[in-house]
Amino acid sequence: xxxxxxxxxxxxxxxxxxxxxxxxxxxxxxxxxxxxxxxxxxxxxxxxxxxxxxxxxxxxxxxxxxxxxxxxxxxxxxxxxxxxxxxxxxxxxxxxxxxxxxxxxxxxxxxxxxxxxxxxxxxxxxxxxxxxxxxxxxxxxxxxxxxxxxxxxxxxxxxxxxxxxxxxxxxxxxxxxxxxxxxxxxxxxxxxxxxxxxxxxxxxxxxxxxxxxxxxxxxxxxxxxxxxxxxxxxxxxxxxxxxxxxxxxxxxxxxxxxxxxxxxxxxxxxxxxxxxxxxxxxxxxxxxx
Amino acid sequence: xxxxxxxxxxxxxxxxxxxxxxxxxxxxxxxxxxxxxxxxxxxxxxxxxxxxxxxxxxxxxxxxxxxxxxxxxxxxxxxxxxxxxxxxxxxxxxxxxxxxxxxxxxxxxxxxxxxxxxxxxxxxxxxxxxxxxxxxxxxxxxxxxxxxxxxxxxxxxxxxxxxxxxxxxxxxxxxxxxxxxxxxxxxxxxxxxxxxxxxxxxxxxxxxxxxxxxxxxxxxxxxxxxxxxxxxxxxxxxxxxxxxxxxxxxxxxxxxxxxxxxxxxxxxxxxxxxxxxxxxxxxxxxxxxxxxxxxxxxxxxxxxxxxxxxxxxxxxxxxx
Numbered sequence: 001x002x003x004x005x006x007x008x009x010x011x012x013x014x015x016x017x018x019x020x021x022x023x024x025x026x027x028x029x030x031x032x033x034x035x036x037x038x039x040x041x042x043x044x045x046x047x048x049x050x051x052x053x054x055x056x057x058x059x060x061x062x063x064x065x066x067x068x069x070x071x072x073x074x075x076x077x078x079x080x081x082x083x084x085x086x087x088x089x090x091x092x093x094x095x096x097x098x099x100x101x102x103x104x105x106x107x108x109x110x111x112x113x114x115x116x117x118x119x120x121x122x123x124x125x126x127x128x129x130x131x132x133x134x135x136x137x138x139x140x141x142x143x144x145x146x147x148x149x150x151x152x153x154x155x156x157x158x159x160x161x162x163x164x165x166x167x168x169x170x171x172x173x174x175x176x177x178x179x180x181x182x183x184x185x186x187x188x189x190x191x192x193x194x195x196x197x198x199x200x201x202x203x204x205x206x207x208x209x210x211x212x213x214x215x216x217x218x219x220x221x222x223x224x225x226x227x228x229x230x231x232x233x234x235x236x237x238x239x240x241x242x243x244x245x246x247x248x249x250x251x252x253x254x255x256x257x258x259x260x261x262x263x264x265x266x267x268x269x270x271x272x273x274x275x276x277x278x279x280x281x282x283x284x285x286x287x288x289x
Numbered sequence: 290x291x292x293x294x295x296x297x298x299x300x301x302x303x304x305x306x307x308x309x310x311x312x313x314x315x316x317x318x319x320x321x322x323x324x325x326x327x328x329x330x331x332x333x334x335x336x337x338x339x340x341x342x343x344x345x346x347x348x349x350x351x352x353x354x355x356x357x358x359x360x361x362x363x364x365x366x367x368x369x370x371x372x373x374x375x376x377x378x379x380x381x382x383x384x385x386x387x388x389x390x391x392x393x394x395x396x397x398x399x400x401x402x403x404x405x406x407x408x409x410x411x412x413x414x415x416x417x418x419x420x421x422x423x424x425x426x427x428x429x430x431x432x433x434x435x436x437x438x439x440x441x442x443x444x445x446x447x448x449x450x451x452x453x454x455x456x457x458x459x460x461x462x463x464x465x466x467x468x469x470x471x472x473x474x475x476x477x478x479x480x481x482x483x484x485x486x487x488x489x490x491x492x493x494x495x496x497x498x499x500x501x502x503x504x505x506x507x508x509x510x511x512x513x514x515x516x517x518x519x520x521x522x523x524x525x526x527x528x529x530x531x532x533x534x535x536x537x538x539x540x541x542x543x544x545x546x547x548x549x550x551x552x553x554x555x556x557x558x559x560x561x562x563x564x565x566x567x568x569x570x571x572x573x574x575x576x577x578x579x580x581x582x583x584x585x586x587x588x589x590x591x592x593x594x595x596x597x598x599x600x601x602x603x604x605x606x607x608x609x
């Protein structure tokens with residue numbers, strides 16, 4: 001029986017990890033590649049959840065479909081936020097710490113705005129696959145977890161292809177290494193950074209929809225993800241998308257095992273503890289440069 | 290101005306404030322005033338690490354909560370063995386606990402600079418919260434009740450006693466911050482803030498200085514937190530680890546100005562009074578929204594805070 005439990009804990013962990021990968025993808029781009037510490041990222045993910053919630057509750061559209069429709073909106077939002085950030089911090093050469101305070105404020109404002117608009121009740125969505133599950137022998141895949149996990153991996157694959165195959169994707173990789181060299185190639189680093197940041201913000205739409213499919217959402221849910229996403233991002237080696245995916249799966253599995261065998265109230269300490277450990281012992285992460 | 294003189298003046302101002310409050314004789318004034326003073330201490334504590342050394346601490350609420358929960362812990366032990374520690378002693382204990390945490394954090398994060406340090410503090414906050422939630426002796430997630438005595442000899446109302454203690458702590462922390470700022474310690478901190486690598490190369494013991502900063506800052510947080518259970522009467526992790534403390538701890542010095550001891554004090558007095566007014570007149574959610582917006586606004590438009598604005602204002606006046 002223990003073995004059953006363990007297998008299913010690992011499966012649940014892998015699906016959870018795939019979802020975490022979607023949550024972290026944006027941070028890997030903004031923090032890992034662009035050096036923009038977008039600590040407000042989880043706040044925007046919750047915003048994505050609420051948008052998926054409103055549209056899907058009013059029009060009965062599946063939240064993930066809503067998220068795909070909302071991608072351009074979040075892309076535009078990312079362009080806007082980067083514009084402010086660039087004008088007030090990067091251009092003036094202000095230290096990164098003020099930028100950090102800016103994003104911290106932004107996180108807070110997003111959260112409180114959501115509280116003022118929606119109140120502090122849990123919100124959920126109904127999907128056609130919410131109750132179903134797939135069984136293979138002793139293994140059980142609840143569709144509520146499986147669907148977001150699969151879409152998330154598809155999104156990850158698309159991102160990785162985009163980053164490694166297209167001109168802009170490669171330019172994003174380049175801008176993280178040497179913006180000046182990029183300028184010499186007649187590419188505007190600011191434009192590339194704007195595009196990359198907007199992409200990172202667009203992933204929030206999808207990640208938010210996954211989140212609300214998986215579990216009920218509160219305006220303050222984002223906080224739990226701050227440590228988690230940075231833990232995954234740092235563990236994955238800052239800006240390496242494959243590294244992020246591996247780290248996300250790892251943390252998902254460890255957390256799921258901790259939840260199954262020790263109880264859910266210990267789960268948050270796992271990722272944060274791992275983060276502290278990683279930072280203290282190996283700051284360059286698993287697949288670090 | 291020399292430190293003893295400054296201390297005397299500050300103590301005199303504090304005494305006048307306390308007597309004036311007693312003269313008005315409204316208990317609500319003491320309740321609201323306590324919160325404002327508490328934030329002056331928190332903002333000053335944050336600034337010692339954040340403003341002087343340039344290390345942003347997002348986990349202020351964690352340090353504050355360590356002070357809070359050390360009081361809860363000793364209160365519960367006191368309940369079992371029938372004794373009660375005086376609050377000033379509890380403040381010292383809370384300060385020591387939180388200072389030790391600061392030392393631990395300093396050691397753990399020595400290799401981390403800038404952004405990574407900030408994220409590590411945030412992680413530390415959640416780890417501590419998880420432990421407290423799972424620790425049933427101090428109430429766990431249910432919370433714990435602290436029954437404050439209603440009367441106290443000489444002063445009368447208990448809240449006046451708490452207010453007085455916090456007032457003394459404010460004087461202490463401002464004197465400490467000002468002394469650090471003007472000593473060689475403060476200069477060392479400034480070199481870390483400006484260029485840690487260059488400071489280290491020039492022989493500044495950055496490691497020891499950073500540890501001193503985390504310990505002093507942590508101690509002040511803990512001392513500010515220790516009387517809190519007596520103030521609020523019921524403590525649960527959600528209130529002790531409230532993110533609002535972390536945000537305020539950053540927002541107040543940033544709005545006031547992070548370079549001197551005046552900035553955090555001004556920022557805390559203004560912002561916290563504003564929050565009290567908004568909480569009463571509009572709602573507590575609105576006051577947090579305004580805090581966030583003010584933080585963003587000041588960081589973008591006035592990076593040096595109100596003190597910086599004031600300096601540029603007076604400098605212009607002299608030129609023309």
